[in-house]
Amino acid sequence: MAERRVSAGRRRHRAEWLRWGSLAAAVAVVVVFLLSQGQDIDVSYGQSPASSDAVAEGGAGELGDVTVPSVDEMAALVRADDVVRLPGAIASWDERRVREAVGDAEVRILVAPPGLDEDERDRVRDVDDATVRVIGTEVTGGIYQASADSAVGWRAQFAVGDVTDQMVALIAQLRDRPAPEAVDQFDWRDPDEAELAAVAADLRATGVHVGAGATLDGIPEDLAASAFPDRRAWYVVLPRQPFGEPVPRYGPALAELFPDTPVVVVYGWWIEYHGPHAGDFDEVVGASFYAQLGERLSLYDYPQRNVLAGYLARVTDVRYAGLFDRPLPYRPFDPLRVALPALPWLFTACVAVYLVLSARPLLRRSGAGARTGVNARLAGLTALAIEVSGLTDVSGNPSLTRAIGKLGAAGEALARNLPDRHVRSLLDDAEAELDDTARSLGRADYRPDSYLSERLA
Template sequence: MAALVFFLVSQRAETIDVSYAQSPTSSESREGNKDAGLSDASVPPVDELVARLQAERVVRLPGAVAHWDEARVDQLIGGRDARILVAPPGLDEAERKRISEAKSQVDGDEREVVTIVGTTVSGGILEVSPSTLDERRAEFAVGDVTGLISYLLAHLWKQPVADSAPDFRWREPTAAELAPVEAALRADGRYTADGATLTGVPGEAARQAFDGAEPLVAAFPRQPFGEPVPDYGPALTARFPARPIVVLYGLWVSYHGPNADAFADVAAASTYAQFGSHLSSRAYPQDAVLGVYLDRVIDIRYAGLFDRPLPYQPPDPLRVTLPVLPWVFAGCVAVFVALSARAVRKPRGLARGTGAGARLGALTALAIEVSGLTDGESDVALTVALAKLDSAREAIEEGRKPDVFLAEAHSQLDEVARLLGRTDYRPDVYVGRQLV
């Protein structure tokens, strides 16, 4: 009952004055116009592409960024006829059309052509997208599309899907690698490695994203495929423990620093779930990707998920109810045992241990109850029993022992029960039941 009362009381309507401001970022798509993210890459004419696809198993065009584990993919292909066309990101509509026409001329019932534009993998009428953050990180930080190719071919050939987990490995940066990064961050809060495309950090968005704190930003180009990637985030966090730190590897953005466990994965999953397929086929600079990421962090913070008071939540009655249940159960068992102990007491022993007056009353009640059922021989036995009971009553009134009369009345009533064929009217049974 106490647990029930606590549960009901905790359900009372409670209110709290909590409001969240409107995020200052634009609610419109950040993808930009249709010409954004185009590169100066060129695609050969259709005839040249067809000739190369017929002659070569893998055709890699200049500027292509995708890589894969050739041993794993070759093992999956086996003796089948498959071609892979790898194109750079940022192609315009005319270049995409040339690739599509070349593919349609080479592709057939006995040959499968896989096209990779940037890191977007497609074949037949299908296009494959990563489903985990690890796969997205391998795609944008290294250009690894091994799992995407394997999944696509297995699906096209109706085979069991092999393990598609990317072979992405971290390593600690060396002192020589870390020193220039740390020095640049201490100097002006930004480091851009050779080959990186970051030219500036949107200061206002960065401060809004991290509650007024200016983040440290380190940008690196897409990392070499097949080699462990230096993990600058933890190393820089150890040197700048109170500062937000953003590290870019190619088009992959990772956050380290205060509250990283709370929202880093949420921000990354949200950003790349919405823009991943667009980023994989376009040639965006790191500035654009960082801006999109910072806007998403601002949206998440203004949504009230982190660093803000949450609306009232009633206490969970389950935390009180569960500890009480064993004690409630033990109390029920104790009551059950107590009631059962009273029920197993012997009627006969109780009847024999009672006084003469109580025995006389019980036998008299039995005689009255069977009087309407007797006839013939049972009438005679009942008459004798009534006489003995009258004698026992007189003996008790005069202070004499009535045991002899009660014993004879008991015997006669037992005979009545035998003649009637009713064992429930035997004195031992009936008298015991009356005296319990």
């Protein structure tokens, strides 16, 4: 008999530990859940290794060994001639289309070379007699600037130095007339057998062909490896092409010769990609690269190596964005991200364990005459708390937690035969907290008065 009493005492002791442990776990889950709501989530595929800090003017070899005359000297030149080209100027245009845009207006054009520093650019812009100013391939006039905004416009501008569309659009704006549609005047031709054979031989031998007049002094190998990690790309680098002459289109021909090899073709400052994943891939890379850096490329005289390095860095950025079936960087396992959706269910389970264990001794005493009403009320409020615990959101959790604590204290008071007045006071507090919880949920049927009346009906 004594052994059975000891065994029963041990079971009650274990039940008490489990009951209070489940309550502590429920409180801990609520705290973690509430704190997680204020976290800032950074969704990213990883930091591209090609990202770099901004470089001050002149730090990337973009300033050429050129200068311009004084403002007065340039003003005198512009007054003497409708079109003034300063030494080193590279911009060209279709004279017929520009004359049609000018019409009978007086338009004077000043063309300066790229690679000027800020002071020299300011001197060009201070020539008030010039209606249109072209620095490199940047076209401005008055308060306006005309820029290319498509692959067709960027290709003409950076492969040939053609600024016809920009000049026509700017002159129309200055004359308060609608701008005409842009015209693709870029003239391609297929390379002949000798040209293609010479380029293909260099690519097979070294992976690089540098045409006469190109300034490339080497491939940036680190960026090339990160841009094309699966297979080394081959490069064809040519100088800026002559304006008004057909340009040999090496890309498609080389892609047909070497179908599994990435091929990058450079014309001046215009870069094309041909090979695996071509199509949407090269359009995204080219559009993002020239949309962001086109203004700098139009003003400065960057070495071709630097332009190619910037392009390869953009290819790497696009690859790290997870597009076009490129490999993604490793993302470490985040326990909180995985566990967070399960926290409300874990909270509900802990509360249910606590309330069931708290109600067991009370249910055994439900037949006691003096405390029948108190026990029934405690049982009803406990059942209500269990039902509500699976429905509460963040705003309802604090009041529900307090109600559970009050119900636990009421159960403990009954187990210790404390005065009924004390037990009723705890139940009143629990009922008020459950009423706040029901209000926060917008559920009138879970307010204690309604719930208990339906339970007793």
